Amino acid sequence: MSVLNTKNVSPRSLSLLTAIAVGVANAAMVFFITFSARISLIVLGVTFAVIYAVYYYTLQRFIYRKIKLIYKFIYQTKATKREEYFYENVLPQKSIDEVSKDVEQWAAQKRNEIEILQANEQFRKEFLMNLAHELRTPIFSVQGYVDTLLGGAIDDAEVNKKFLTNASKGIDRLVRLVDDLGEISKLESGRIPLIQETFVIQDLIKDVYEEFSLKAHEKFITLSLKKGTERPILVHADKQKIKQVIVNLVENAIKYGNENGSVIAGCYEMDEKNVYVEVSDDGPGISEEHLPRIFERFYRADRSRARAIGGTGLGLAIVKHIVEAHGQTVNVRSKVGVGSSFGFTLDRGTA
Numbered sequence: 234m235s236v237l238n239t240k241n242v243s244p245r246s247l248s249l250l251t252a253i254a255v256g257v258a259n260a261a262m263v264f265f266i267t268f269s270a271r272i273s274l275i276v277l278g279v280t281f282a283v284i285y286a287v288y289y290y291t292l293q294r295f296i297y298r299k300i301k302l303i304y305k306f307i308y309q310t311k312a313t314k315r316e317e318y319f320y321e322n323v324l325p326q327k328s329i330d331e332v333s334k335d336v337e338q339w340a341a342q343k344r345n346e347i348e349i350l351q352a353n354e355q356f357r358k359e360f361l362m363n364l365a366h367e368l369r370t371p372i373f374s375v376q377g378y379v380d381t382l383l384g385g386a387i388d389d390a391e392v393n394k395k396f397l398t399n400a401s402k403g404i405d406r407l408v409r410l411v412d413d414l415g416e417i418s419k420l421e422s423g424r425i426p427l428i429q430e431t432f433v434i435q436d437l438i439k440d441v442y443e444e445f446s447l448k449a450h451e452k453f454i455t456l457s458l459k460k461g462t463e464r465p466i467l468v469h470a471d472k473q474k475i476k477q478v479i480v481n482l483v484e485n486a487i488k489y490g491n492e493n494g495s496v497i498a499g500c501y502e503m504d505e506k507n508v509y510v511e512v513s514d515d516g517p518g519i520s521e522e523h524l525p526r527i528f529e530r531f532y533r534a535d536r537s538r539a540r541a542i543g544g545t546g547l548g549l550a551i552v553k554h555i556v557e558a559h560g561q562t563v564n565v566r567s568k569v570g571v572g573s574s575f576g577f578t579l580d581r582g583t584a
């Protein structure tokens with residue numbers, strides 16, 4: 234490091250520089266008075282030594298130690314008694330460069346913490362905004378129908394039943410939203426333990442298919458297991474929660490799927506430890522720009538269509554939560570006009 238590098242000057246180099254400057258000036262003055270090189274050299278040596286010692290001591294005592302005090306304060310805010318002893322007795326041996334490096338590190342760490350807090354704050358704000366928006370739509374719809382009915386439509390036999398049915402649909406939507414929100418906050422609190430058991434994954438998929446047979450039939454959609462993956466595979470997981478995952482994926486596949494389409498679930502043994510489960514459809518697909526955000530709360534690929542279909546925008550967020558609570562991963566592959574495949578891993582079970 235250059236002595237003249239003022240940005241990073243150390244107490245030692247500052248003292249050295251000052252001692253040289255004063256020493257040379259003194260020696261020059263003495264030389265012009267005495268014309269004796271010997272005396273000038275002695276003056277140079279003595280001045281240099283005295284100035285260097287005094288300057289270095291002063292810098293150390295009044296600046297360097299004060300900086301250290303700040304440094305200790307920074308670290309002691311969270312220090313235990315033992316650590317305090319360590320800082321008191323070990324730290325003074327550190328150089329000013331080390332001290333400043335440590336303080337820089339501390340500042341960077343604090344900056345990082347602040348950034349995380351700001352991101353969380355942003356996330357919270359967005360969540361509240363989205364939530365207000367999601368609640369507003371069905372509430373306004375119900376309010377509109379009820380007001381119209383009270384305003385006289387109740388006596389109009391042609392529309393009264395239709396308006397009441399629409400109001401009831403709005404209320405159903407609100408109930409679904411509140412249910413899904415409850416589910417997500419339960420999962421996020423981390424207080425709900427996983428009740429793991431060993432079961433055949435294909436049997437669970439068939440149960441879900443059974444529950445959705447009517448809805449699938451209405452759109453002439455077939456629900457099946459992929460050929461060659463029917464052989465029973467044991468998994469070890471929370472059966473009820475994994476059922477919820479499959480329900481959400483199959484429900485979406487039917488909801489967004491085309492009429493006369495098909496939903497196919499495949500189960501694969503990846504290795505001795507893991508099983509891969511995939512629910513595929515031949516529906517409209519999801520364009521690439523939406524794929525990275527599809528598991529976020531309230532994110533919808535096609536807003537108007539998804540709303541019209543009546544989703545809460547929380548189904549895939551719940552899927553992700555449940556799968557990750559199992560220490561597993563979930564992914565999506567999709568191509569517009571071809572279809573979508575949602576897959577997740579599970580632990581293999583032993584009989």
Ligand code: ADP
Nearest residue numbers: 485486489533534535539544545546547548549
């Ligand atoms: P929603 O309640 O809106 O269905 P989800 O979290 O379940 O919320 O899904 C998020 C969005 O992902 C949906 O709004 C839809 O745009 C898209 N999506 C999910 N599954 C499919 C699918 N199988 N095919 C096409 N789009 C899908």
